[in-house]
Amino acid sequence: MADNKVVLKKEQVELIEELANVNERLGQQPAMSKVLGLLAVSDNPELTFDEIKDTLELSKSAVSQALNQLLMSKKISYKTKIGDRKRYFHLRIADWDTHILEQFEGVSSLIRVYEKVIAIRTTETKEFNENLKKMADFLTLVHNQVMTLHQKIVQEKK
Amino acid sequence: MADNKVVLKKEQVELIEELANVNERLGQQPAMSKVLGLLAVSDNPELTFDEIKDTLELSKSAVSQALNQLLMSKKISYKTKIGDRKRYFHLRIADWDTHILEQFEGVSSLIRVYEKVIAIRTTETKEFNENLKKMADFLTLVHNQVMTLHQKIVQEKK
DNA sequence: TTTTTAGTTCACAAAAAAAAGAACTAAAAT
DNA sequence: ATTTTAGTTCTTTTTTTTGTGAACTAAAAA
Numbered sequence: 001m002a003d004n005k006v007v008l009k010k011e012q013v014e015l016i017e018e019l020a021n022v023n024e025r026l027g028q029q030p031a032m033s034k035v036l037g038l039l040a041v042s043d044n045p046e047l048t049f050d051e052i053k054d055t056l057e058l059s060k061s062a063v064s065q066a067l068n069q070l071l072m073s074k075k076i077s078y079k080t081k082i083g084d085r086k087r088y089f090h091l092r093i094a095d096w097d098t099h100i101l102e103q104f105e106g107v108s109s110l111i112r113v114y115e116k117v118i119a120i121r122t123t124e125t126k127e128f129n130e131n132l133k134k135m136a137d138f139l140t141l142v143h144n145q146v147m148t149l150h151q152k153i154v155q156e157k158k
Numbered sequence: 159m160a161d162n163k164v165v166l167k168k169e170q171v172e173l174i175e176e177l178a179n180v181n182e183r184l185g186q187q188p189a190m191s192k193v194l195g196l197l198a199v200s201d202n203p204e205l206t207f208d209e210i211k212d213t214l215e216l217s218k219s220a221v222s223q224a225l226n227q228l229l230m231s232k233k234i235s236y237k238t239k240i241g242d243r244k245r246y247f248h249l250r251i252a253d254w255d256t257h258i259l260e261q262f263e264g265v266s267s268l269i270r271v272y273e274k275v276i277a278i279r280t281t282e283t284k285e286f287n288e289n290l291k292k293m294a295d296f297l298t299l300v301h302n303q304v305m306t307l308h309q310k311i312v313q314e315k316k
Numbered sequence: 317t318t319t320t321t322a323g324t325t326c327a328c329a330a331a332a333a334a335a336a337g338a339a340c341t342a343a344a345a346t
Numbered sequence: 347a348t349t350t351t352a353g354t355t356c357t358t359t360t361t362t363t364t365g366t367g368a369a370c371t372a373a374a375a376a
Contacts, residue, residue, distance in 0.1 A: 011278055018271050025264060027183060030334070040290070043280040049353065059336045064354060085344065085352060093286055096293040106183060113176050120169055122201040128251055132198070135254040138311065145303050153296065188364070207323065217366050222324060243322060243374065 004050040012041050026103060031058055031066040036075065039091045046079060046088035075099060097153050104146055111139045162208040170199050184261060189216055189224040194233065197249045204237060204246035233257060255311050262304055269297045 008016070019037035024030060034056050039045060047055075053063045067089060070076040074095065078087040092099075114136040121129050166174070177195035182188060192214050197203060205213075211221045225247060228234040232253065236245040250257075272294040279287055 009278075015271065015275055015278065019275065022264070022267050022271050025185060025267075027185070040275055041279070043282065045283055045286050060353075061337075061355080062335050065335090068354085087352085091286075093289040093293075096289055097296065100293065100296065106180070109180050109183075113173065113180050117173055117177065117198055120167075120173065121199070124201065125203055128203050128249075131251040131254055134311075135251075135258065138255065138258065138307065141307060142304055145307070146300055149296065149299060149303070153292075218323075219325080219367075220365055223365090226324085245322085 002050075003054055004048065005054040006038070006042055006044070006047060006051050008042070008055070016041050029066070029069075031056075031062045032070055032075075034058070035063070035066050035070060035089075036091070039076065039089065045093075046090045048086045048088060050086075052089065097150060101146075101150060104143070107139055107143050107146075111136055111143060114139070160208075161212055162206065163212040164196070164200055164202070164205065164209050166200070166213070174199050187224070187227075189214075189220045190228055190233075192216070193221070193224050193228060193247075194249070197234065197247065203251075204248045206244045206246060208244075210247065255308055259304075259308060262301070265297055265301050265304075269294055269301060272297070 016034065016037035019040055020030070020033040023033035023036055028036070035052060038052060038055060039047065042055075049060075049063060049067070052058075052067070053060060056063070058066075067076070071078070074092055076089055077092050078089045080087055114132060118129060118132050118136060121132070123129070174192065174195035177198055178188070178191040181191035181194055186194070193210060196210060196213060197205065200213075207218075207221060207225070210216075210225070211218060214221070216224075225234070229236070232250055234247055235250050236247045238245055272290060276287060276290050276294060279290070281287070
């Protein structure tokens with residue numbers, strides 16, 4: 001029944017909330033978003049189940065589900081310490097580039113759908129179709145530039 | 159009580175649903191997303207209230223709310239025809255670049271929050287902080303490139 | 317002047333998403 | 347052997363989101 005709440009300054013709490021909000025807008029679920037925020041802001045980047053639960057004031061089951069989904073989507077991982085049964089959860093921050101590219105997957109979907117729309121549209125609406133095409137082309141350009149930048153990162157890592 | 163349903167081929171219906179799904183993942187509400195899909199795919203890009211309502215099989219109030227929100231967020235506009243009281247709603251497709259930039263606002267928020275996180279983090283966690291910084295720098299680079307590309311579009315339009 | 321059209325507004329219902337709680341489990345500690 | 351720890355799983359409850367329906371409005375038509 002001990003309280004494992006992590007001590008946080010007010011500004012840290014505020015940032016966790018802000019981070020959670022941004023993550024929610026990017027389509028992540030609330031509890032997962034809060035966990036991501038906490039793990040990014042906490043001075044100690046490795047927190048136990050109970051520290052997360054007590055700091056975020058969530059139920060065990062909410063924390064369990066959030067952690068497991070984050071583990072499955074490879075946003076977090078955990079360490080164990082000898083002589084200690086607890087797991088220490090942390091962001092997989094070194095894989096930040098993969099996470100960002102996953103977010104950009106949304107742009108790819110958008111491009112694919114718009115290409116399909118362009119393909120089946122009537123040719124009657126010339127200006128409309130031209131604008132759709134310009135938009136799809138712009139998105140493709142952005143997508144390619146992001147991929148190029150990412151390749152540079154990958155090279156640097158090696 | 160007339161049925162104003164727009165005639166659509168099966169592939170058009172499927173694309174409307176796909177577009178609606180992508181838009182929902184980008185944070186738009188379901189009814190709004192469907193309206194955007196219909197207006198992008200329909201051969202006639204200018205549809206009346208009742209055509210939208212009957213084609214999407216939504217209630218008057220759902221359509222009314224969706225259209226008004228889309229008008230307010232400037233995703234759509236409408237025309238009137240003389241001797242006709244109906245409004246003809248259409249995508250503001252010529253403003254596609256503005257709409258895309260609005261979506262990219264999410265990236266800016268993300269950068270701003272991560273910069274704040276970096277600013278208040280303990281200096282104890284060197285590698286963690288360096289990775290955060292690299293991520294924020296990458297996002298900033300992407301953001302700048304998108305802005306540069308957009309400037310070119312704006313120039314071309316003039 | 318009354319009726320119809322083209323919507324709007326708002327209280328409520330339905331559905332979906334999120335969180336909680338309680339019972340359970342497997343391994344470790346006592 | 348039984349108790350505790352560190353969670354998991356499943357059902358239920360709560361909250362939030364989305365959509366509906368009925369009453370309303372303002373302008374135009376009959």
